[in-house]
Amino acid sequence: MTLPPHAGPGSDPGIGGAVAPGGSPLRSVPEASVVRLALYLRVLGELAEQGTETVSSDELAGASGVNPAKLRKDLSYIGSYGIRGVGYEVAPLLRHLEHSLGLTQRQAVALVGVGNLGHALAGYAGFAGNGFPVVALFDIDPDLVGVGINGILIDHVDELRRVCAERGVTIGMIATPGQAAQGVCDQLVACGVRCILNFAPAVLQVPDDVDVRKVDLAVELQVLAFHVARRHLAAAEGPLNVVAQAAAAAINGAGRRVTGGTS
Amino acid sequence: MTLPPHAGPGSDPGIGGAVAPGGSPLRSVPEASVVRLALYLRVLGELAEQGTETVSSDELAGASGVNPAKLRKDLSYIGSYGIRGVGYEVAPLLRHLEHSLGLTQRQAVALVGVGNLGHALAGYAGFAGNGFPVVALFDIDPDLVGVGINGILIDHVDELRRVCAERGVTIGMIATPGQAAQGVCDQLVACGVRCILNFAPAVLQVPDDVDVRKVDLAVELQVLAFHVARRHLAAAEGPLNVVAQAAAAAINGAGRRVTGGTS
DNA sequence: ACCTGTGAAGATTTTCACAGCA
DNA sequence: TGCTGTGAAAATCTTCACAGGT
Incomplete structure (x- = not known):
């Protein structure tokens, strides 16, 4: 039997929107999305602390290091309702995420x-x-x-x-x-x-x-080591690459990329 | 870096990104594969300690909790050579993995x-x-x-x-x-x-x-909490599921009992 | 007979792009 | 106008299945 890092019991097709007693749709949420939902929750918490009341998907995505469309799709899995033309209200979305992640119940x-x-x-x-x-x-x-x-x-x-x-x-x-x-x-x-x-x-x-x-x-360190090594190889191999990389680095000196999660 | 309009966050995709524009491949290894390569390395280390000299992809995959075809494809990214009809020699494969992961150089x-x-x-x-x-x-x-x-x-x-x-x-x-x-x-x-x-x-x-x-x-805990919650919902909803789960639990309850050590 | 390496099919995830609503 | 929600396309990852060695 195999155990992919997240072999959910839900190899279950269950495409159909089975509906739970409460009435909320129990749709299958991709594992990768679940991880990001937890991330959004934290970022929203920070926004709430700062007193922010609404965020657009662009803003929230930026702060989470994620593509805005991906964020909207992730939220759509849990049936979130934002306000078109405005964005999301921080507090309600935060509660919704907590509920969807099962954080209302103490574990x-x-x-x-x-x-x-x-x-x-x-x-x-x-x-x-x-x-x-x-x-x-x-x-x-x-x-x-x-x-x-x-x-x-x-x-x-x-x-x-x-x-x-x-x-x-x-x-x-x-x-x-x-x-x-x-x-x-x-x-x-x-x-x-x-x-x-x-x-x-x-x-x-x-x-x-x-x-x-x-x-x-x-494993985490070894993956990083791989990247260190690859970087050396790439630099050693293609002069063109070196130029391209240098250019990219220069360009990025100002604007930054966002890097998200792992595991 | 290179072409892709957006450097994706998450598990940073364009790993092998440095595909030389006009040059040689420097084949890109999917990030997910890199992670598993590190895993195989550990499992191989254990096998080597036990004195095992060769493994088939089936055996190594089983011990790593991975699909055998996936394992072979992962190894193919780093150009590994197994022996058809036999499998892989543990020691050489181990060295090859260490080299590919950049572990020959101390970090x-x-x-x-x-x-x-x-x-x-x-x-x-x-x-x-x-x-x-x-x-x-x-x-x-x-x-x-x-x-x-x-x-x-x-x-x-x-x-x-x-x-x-x-x-x-x-x-x-x-x-x-x-x-x-x-x-x-x-x-x-x-x-x-x-x-x-x-x-x-x-x-x-x-x-x-x-x-x-x-x-x-x-985040890890929240993801698990999500699964706990989902399990409850599923159980509450589908009686058939409950039966199946109970059966599985019973079967496994009878499973091996190992006295564990701890540090 | 057995097992690797891999093209191709299949499944999933990400991204685009736009309809539709505030 | 501005931004969400989402169908559809694109990209990526996984699995199948078999040709080809040993």
Whole structure:
């Protein structure tokens, strides 16, 4: 069985606009769009803080590093309604995005592996503040069990099943060494966790109905290294390229490009 | 850069963009493929450790969670030569991948922002071990300046330009708060850094010739939250789905149980 | 007999471009 | 006039399926 980074259970055709009880259309949203929606949400939050009340798709797209048409299409997936000739009202759009991303419901997060990286994740303020409280910590090291971080005590991995059930964990984060990751993943899945964020350098095999997203630091650096190398090759190879690049660089000295996401 | 009217954000498309105008290909490798190449490299490393000498595309693809045809196509971008009827020799393929990803040359990394997350990144063993030594640390907090982590002293951000030049930094990592990220990014670019890995919750604006990759923890969690919510909606809507999901869960509950280790 | 490398088909995502409304 | 929402075209990525080695 294969697990593309985001093998959603929704290989499901379901083109038809199935309608949920509430009446909102449950249309399939491309994974890439979901990622961008989360991005727009943050940018909108910043705009709201500044007191901005409306934005055009051009403005919001610019601030998000995205093509305006793409932004409008992304919003269309969640049935957003802007005002023609004006743009979008920041506050309502923000609420709409939160709702569409399922942020109205609090998601309890469990973190397995409180080593170097795990410790930082456990203490990361960005989580709790955004509706993702870390409610459980696990490690296999007896010296760590019982230690508290941000008011949460570390439990032994053997307690995973019980603790996750008790605390209603819906999202699992894995920050163990690579060899341990699959085992931990299996346990989380057995506990009913269906969404996993994996920081361990390992490819996780999971059932079809489980979503895994991966953050792989080594891979990120290697991808950048590839670009460094390619840049050297390109420069060494074509004088024409060098000229073109220099020209482009000069032109861009003033105007800037926007670069968005990854993962 | 080249022709495309718009340098797309997101997973920066025109990677091989440097297709020589009148010259040789310098074949462009799709960004998605580059990411997977890095993944194959890791899996191959594991195979090599186990003493495996050859793998078929099926096996390697399975272990990487990827479709075999896709794997072969990915490898074809870097002109890999397997042996028909047999597969790939692990060691040569591993070397080939390392070379193609530019890992033969050591990349010096600078990390800006030694807070909660930054501290963990500075101590992350996976970097140095993979040819990405962190050679410089920066922060704006006077209390941190002078502190050493893993033998590297933290410098003040004001020293960024000098230190990066002295130590030949080629890759920058940003782990500052969101508001500080753009400023830091500008400084890195001014120092000649052309590849940046951004952990800060901010969209960075950079010139065309700079590659940015982003790791955004809040976005990752929100994407997972979206899937949790969608799953609930789907379950509430389609009774057939519920049955199928329950069955899948049951089957997997009986699945292997592995006692995991943790750091 | 088996497995790679790849053209071509298929699927998905991005972008264009314009109708339609405020 | 200005900007959204969206059908359709373009670009990109994935998968199939098979020719061609070993």
